[in-house]
Amino acid sequence: MTMTGRLLAVGLLTALLAACVSAPRTRPGDALSLAAQTRREATLAAQEQWQLQGRIALSLGDDGGSGRLLWRQDGADFSIQVSAPVSRQSWRLSTRDGWARLEGLDDGPREGPDAQALLRDSLGWEVPLAALTAWVRGMRADGPAVVRFDERGLPAQIEQQQWLVEFRAWSMDSALPMPRRVFARRGDATVRLVVDTWRDEGKAATVQP
DSSP: OOGGGGOOOHHHHHHHHHHTOSOOOOEEOOHHHHHHHHHHHHHHHTOOEEEEEEEEEEEETTEEEEEEEEEEEETTEEEEEEEETTTTEEEEEEEETTEEEEEOOTTOOEEESOHHHHHHHHHOOOOOHHHHHHHTTTOOOSSOOEEEEOTTSSEEEEEETTEEEEEEEEEOSSSSOEEEEEEEEETTEEEEEEEEEEEETTEEEEOOO
16 A cells, blocks of 8 residues: 555544544334435435545454545536645545546546445445435435434434444534434444545535544
């Protein structure tokens, strides 16, 4: 892995780990909760253009990295930029019309048809990008899933594709509640997200950590 792949900001990573310590209390999804979740997902799916800003920490075994995150989504296309304030390194993964490009590598940009494989092969990070696009908004990705809810009826956990996704905090400042802290893991692979700002259809909802 290149040094760019090790965007390790120790203070930021420590803060993210501390923010994700407490697992939410959960209950199985009943028909009423699942129906409400389906309606929420339909509303969010119609919002094809959105943006989030926050922080991300990725780890695979003893290796990992963290940084500031800017994620812009436009239908099936996206731009994900991660920058580490301490090392002043950054990379950007983007897709357009089914083609992916990864910038910020020591040996120059790389391109390919599979964004997830490009990220894994270049940086060593196992990130389920297609599913994460749904999970980060508190939605189920395509395929079978088990959802557990909190006492407010919001998703507390989603089990899907052998990943366990936990929603540790929510922003209630917009028309629809949006995840503020997300912790996903499968084996020794983990993805931790803290969202500071959501923007959907030109409307921003800023949350405090």
